Amino acid sequence: MDCLLYSFFSVPKESLRNKMEYLIHLAILFAIYAILGISLNLVVGYTGLLSVTQSAFYGIGAYATAILLTQSGINFFFSVILGIIITAIVSFLMGIVLSKFNGDYYALGSFGFNIIIFSIFLNWQDLTRGPLGIPGISRPILFGLDFSQNTIFLFLALIILAIIYFISRFIVNSSFGRVLKAIREDEKAIQVFGYNTFNYKMMIFVIGAAMAGIAGALFASYITFVDPSTFTLNESIFILAIIILGGLANLKGSILGALFLILLPEILRFVGFPTEIAAQMRQVVYGVILILLMLYRPQGLVGEYKL
């Protein structure tokens, strides 16, 4: 997200048109992070698995789209599908290992996987061009609409957010979702009643990962440039902060949390922090917010579930 900071703060705020452009930019980022938030909430909030590796899937989706769009003439839609497939495969393999753990070890293991994937982004230079990143990703070409217009892209992002939201709602309200919550509450106990919790944990982990991959595809196509620095551990923790702030096990909460944390740098700037400091402060603030939430309000803004 660091590269975005410069585009944040380099937009002059004089003209109204620029203000609108800027708002649309924020709105698109908001949509992307709302998707990420929802994807992680399914795993952390509803199933109780403290996964700190969502940015890995975000990155896989982004890189898949980046590579496919710059190196072949594949349509955006198909590159998203391929991105989902790759994300699903990687998360499946990761899930097999992770789902054997619980609690602390799960977090630690996912931590490790995040670092592994990040290292792959950084070092598999033949594929990803390493720290140089992949520039020149095209905007989607769908239905003859001109997605180089940010307004139209925002439309796309919001529609995808809506689809993901409704799919998640369906999952959460189903019998499957109820079992997820039981796994969160007491995994051994729900096993005794005949459930193969390993399969449930695998499924939701892969679903969450695939959704994060979709967010990554959106990101890649919007910014038209990807590099490893966006997909770090800190990014995973940021997504975690979004859903804890919004409220675990609450889909609307994730959307709210994303809104709040995207607007936060703006609020900081408004309050008077000079631009350069505000950039560094961002990370500190996210960390402090997490700590404060744990100390004083673990259920977040609208959550019913207390960590």
Added chain:
Amino acid sequence: MKNILEIKNLSKHFDGVRAVDDLSLEIEEGKITGIIGPNGSGKTTLVNVLSGMIPQDKGFFIINGEKIVKIKPRNIAFYGITRTFQDIRLFNQMTVLDNMLVVLTKRPPVGALLEKHNQLYLNKAKDILEKVGLWEKKSELAINLSYGQRKLLEIGRMLATSMVTGEPDIFLLDEPFAGLFPHMAKIVESIIKELKEQGKTMILIEHNMGLIRELCDYIFVMDEGKLLAEGEPENVLAKKEVIEAYLGE
């Protein structure tokens, strides 16, 4: 009458302490079998091993004529076994109704995902919740209930366990009466009697000797992981060793 469950030479130790020591016993079908013994005699460990929550060190089981060595928790449902927990393991941040529904729905993940809202489940949950007197509290979070209500919900959840292969046959009740007020204990008693009438098998762990005498057809006494005595309640409870085991602790 045939034995629905046989436990053969079961041993389980924790860090050198023999929780269950070469235990063998048979449970007759359709009877209420009590397991009693002083604290620490291994009763709960026995039930935990039987429900697959911890693996045994030695020994095996014969359930419905089938020899089983390794019990996985998710398989006991298929053997027709269901249970309550002594330390109440409810799904705390879920509603009373959800605690019931979650043991009624389809087990396979994809099936559970695509399952349409089933009125049948709701009806069964309602019947049981009304029986234990918790239907009005159906939208309350389990953690907000009183101790007695939580125990009743445990029993209700056990009753609700439906199986792919049919209704459960063996009910493991781990101290279901502990800490209950008389009017709630009466509800549990009537549920047990009703199950008996339906020909179900029950294993009852209890400390209340009056209830043991009244409800159990046959009892086993455990002490320090071993089988101390067995037989009909009246005979066993009069035995010297049994009285000494309890008083001596």
Added chain:
Amino acid sequence: MDILPQLILNSIIAGSIYALMALGFNLIYGATKFFNLAHGVLAAVGGYMVFFLFKTNGWNLYFSVVIAILITGLVGYLIDKFIYYPLRKRKASNVVLLVASLGIFTAEF
């Protein structure tokens, strides 16, 4: 051929540093059964302190190291006092502590 001893030495130095950090981490885990994910943060604090005192302020190197150790210990103590201890007192689950340590990790990074 001269590179080999240098490499070996480098490896020993790097390994020792990691081992030292691991010992500290293990000490905390053994006592509290809690993975302090912010452990590396304290190591960073130590490093920066030495740099600050030695290079920027021009103090004696050994003196800087000693003071840095003390300050790092102090920071660790403060983190426990204001964050972990209140959480442990209210019997917060391990997950809460873990998330709090993630917060510290990301704030410092």
